[in-house]
Amino acid sequence: MSTPRLLVIQPDETDPPATLGDWLTDAGAQLDIRRAWTVEIPDNLDGYQGLVCLGGGMNAEEDDTHPWLADIRRLLASAAHGGTPVLGVCLGAQLLASATGGRVTKADKGPEVGGYLIAKKDAAWTDPLFAELPLMPDVFHFHADVITSLPPSAVLLASSPKYPNQAYRLGGCAYGIQFHIETTVEIAQAWAHDSPEMAETAKPGTFDAANLTELHADLAETWRPFAARFVQLAAGDLQPATPPPNRTLPLA
Incomplete structure (x- = not known):
């Protein structure tokens, strides 16, 4: 397998690549980690074979106080289209x-915080990344905003009773997951310490x-x-999914 170079964007200092970064490098990837509040976001993905964007405490369109978010959105749209x-x-x-045409709002049923199970949808069973996951994989939630409407071209891959849009795919190889897989015990406890009002909503x-x-x-x-498997996808050793017919991404 070749060594894919991944651009990893960290929008918020509280959510580093942590465990996910270790897993990606252990699988053979080379990571270029950009802390968005300190460096410019690249205009394109020349020289990269994949893009990872991590979490943060801000809203997805909170550009007035976090101006780098607009650059991240443009790069994500370009990657998904390309x-x-x-x-x-x-x-x-x-x-x-x-x-890419979806909608993000404040979670109308309150924050989703803690360890939960999500459920795979039918499309996940033939997806390159999701097919081998168990029917109900464990995830860690810590969010007060949700994706209320997926982009028109999106394929839903996993749901939960409280908020249905837990994982989705755009095109053949652009994925969004509403939960965290990158955290450590220490990171989770730091979030609870810094956001006690959210932590109190957990079990x-x-x-x-x-x-x-x-x-x-x-x-x-x-x-x-x-x-x-994401590293294999970026390296070209795993074939992307075949998008449903007549689905195209909207222009950003």
Whole structure:
């Protein structure tokens, strides 16, 4: 397998690549991590074989206080249109949706916080990245905004009872996941400390070290192979999905 070079955009200092970064490099990828509040976002993906966009505490269109978000959206839209493999995580998924015709709003049923199960949709069983996941994989949530409308071209891959748009694909290889797979116990506890009003909406004991350790072991079992498949996709060793007919991405 070749060594794909991935551009990893970190929109917020509180959400580094962490475990996901380790999984990607362990699978053979070379990472170029750009902390968006300190450096310019590239205009294009020349020299890169994939794009990863991480999470953050801001809204996907909060450009007035986080002006780099507009540049991230433009790059995500360009990647999705151009057929470059993309993985958007939580805020990254919201930015991808916003950039390609979807809608992101405040969560009308309250924040979604803690460890939960999501359910695969029918389309996931033939998807290159999602097919090998279990029917109901473990995820970690920490968000107060949601994707209320997917882009018109999106294929829904996973849902939950509270908020249905948990994972989706655009075209053959641009993915958004509304949950976190990159966290560590320490990161999750730091978020709870910094956002106590959100943490209080979780089940009792969610942020206890023992419970988080068990959850993150489950996350690793499921999502480490997922990250490896994304690297294979970027390297050209895994074929992209075949998009449904008559579905095109809207212009950004």
